[in-house]
Amino acid sequence: MHNLNKEISEKCRLIGCDVRENAPMAEYTTFHIGGPAELLVTTDDPVRAQKVRKLCEAEDIPLLVMGNGSNLLVCDEGVKGVVLRLDGGFALPEIRDGLVVCKAGIPLKTLCRFARDNGLSGLEFAYGIPGTVGGAVYMNAGAYDGQISGVLEWAEAVTPNGEICRFESDGLRMVYRHSVFMEIGGLVISAAFRLRPDDPEEIGRRMDEFMRSRREKQPLEYPSAGSFFRRPEGHFAGALIEKSGLKGCRVGEAQVSEKHAGFIINLGGATCSDVRRLAEMVRERVYKDHGVLLQPEVCYIG
Ligand SMILES: Cc1cc2nc3c(=O)[nH]c(=O)nc-3n(C[C@H](O)[C@H](O)[C@H](O)COP(=O)(O)OP(=O)(O)OC[C@H]3O[C@@H](n4cnc5c(N)ncnc54)[C@H](O)[C@@H]3O)c2cc1C
CATH class of the missing domain: 3.30.43.10 (Uridine Diphospho-n-acetylenolpyruvylglucosamine Reductase, domain 2)
Structure with a gap:
């Protein structure tokens, strides 16, 4: 090798x-x-x-x-x-034919700020999701009742045979944390968003409010990958985990956050195997207590 x-x-x-x-x-x-x-x-x-x-x-x-x-x-x-x-390099989004168009490696935060500065609303919910535009499209990232699918007009991707194809909104098959790119193994390279005009100050206020709420509720002071589990139908993963008394529960240096039970955090030197063992413990316990089998939202690699 x-x-x-x-x-x-x-x-x-x-x-x-x-x-x-x-x-x-x-x-x-x-x-x-x-x-x-x-x-x-x-x-x-x-x-x-x-x-x-x-x-x-x-x-x-x-x-x-x-x-x-x-x-x-x-x-x-x-x-x-x-x-x-x-990655984003030095690129910024552009406005083309009434759409905000950007490369996949641009941070979502940059896209949200660009939209605000141009008086375009619809992406406020995404401010504070620490990913790239490509990752957000692939995952159909969402928060505070918004999802990328709500504003995405099209996305371009390299398909496994190496061709660049454009997927219009009706072919994106986006539902909760799912997109067509998971099905076909598409490499997202750019995306276009349809947003609505609004007052930049109002947009900025909403973005700041969402960010304040994140800081208050989420353990942003520790490394993590956000909410560890997908939201089970009719429940919230964090609430079930908390009800099972698992807040603060540890394996090695991996811990169920005391601040938000939906997050598994790295206290310092956590290994992948610590996190996986902890996640498995949480799943078993929540299933035993509530009959709900949690599924990871985090992508396991390897
Ligand atoms: C503190 C914190 C808070 C978070 N809050 C939220 C939240 O509110 N809502 C939410 O939905 N998520 C949240 N997340 C999770 C994460 O930020 C999102 O899933 C984000 O969309 C991932 O983007 P990324 O660029 O980091 O992707 P990565 O983590 O690098 O990759 C995630 C997946 O996307 C694939 N992928 C990435 N880029 C591309 C591409 N260009 N083409 C094809 N596939 C690609 C990868 O192969 C992988 O399967 C949070 C994470 C953290 C750490």
Whole structure:
């Protein structure tokens, strides 16, 4: 694998990407957990991302696409193959044909601020979700009664055969934390949002209010990947976990947050295996107490 790595890393560099061999994924995830990626390839450019995808297909190398790593739990042994990380570079969103269009690697926060500054409302709910636009589209991220699907007009993605395709809103198959890209393995490269005109000050006020609420309720002072479990039909995962008396429960350095039971936090040196064992304990206990089987929202890698 070592020689293959050298050759592939050279090719990725020639494509114009930044390349890091044996990159500790703990440095690239908000959980601060995860062993080394054989090859971490970073770009802000859709065409370069497409070329890396084609290269991996041609060479039969496993490919994991990531954005800000804010919904990932990467295993302690690390990730084989290429991890392609889309970042924002210096790009900003643009307004085209009445839509806000941006590249997938742009942070959601940048998109929300751009919308506010241009007096465009609809993305306030997303301010404070610490991911990229691509990650938010892939996950259909949501909060405070809003979801990306509510404002997304289209998204462009590289399909597994290397083609760039545009998916209009009726083909995005977005429901709670799900998009068509999970079904087809699409690499999202850009997205366009339909927003409504509103007073920038009002928009800013709503964004600040959502951010204040997050700071008050969520354990933002610790590394985590946000709400660990999906919302079960008719319940809230955090409320069930709290009712089971699991707040503060620990395995190693992983803990069910005392502040918000829906979050598993890293107290310092938590490993992936600590988090997974804790999550399993929580699932078993909640199932026993409430008959509800929690499903992780966080993406397990490896
Ligand atoms: C403190 C905190 C609060 C959070 N609050 C919320 C919240 O309110 N609502 C919410 O929905 N989520 C929340 N999250 C979770 C997370 O921020 C979202 O899921 C976010 O959309 C993930 O984006 P990302 O760029 O970090 O993706 P990553 O974590 O890097 O990846 C997540 C998944 O998306 C895939 N992916 C990423 N980019 C692409 C791409 N360009 N093309 C194809 N696939 C891609 C990855 O393969 C992976 O399967 C929170 C997380 C934290 C740490």
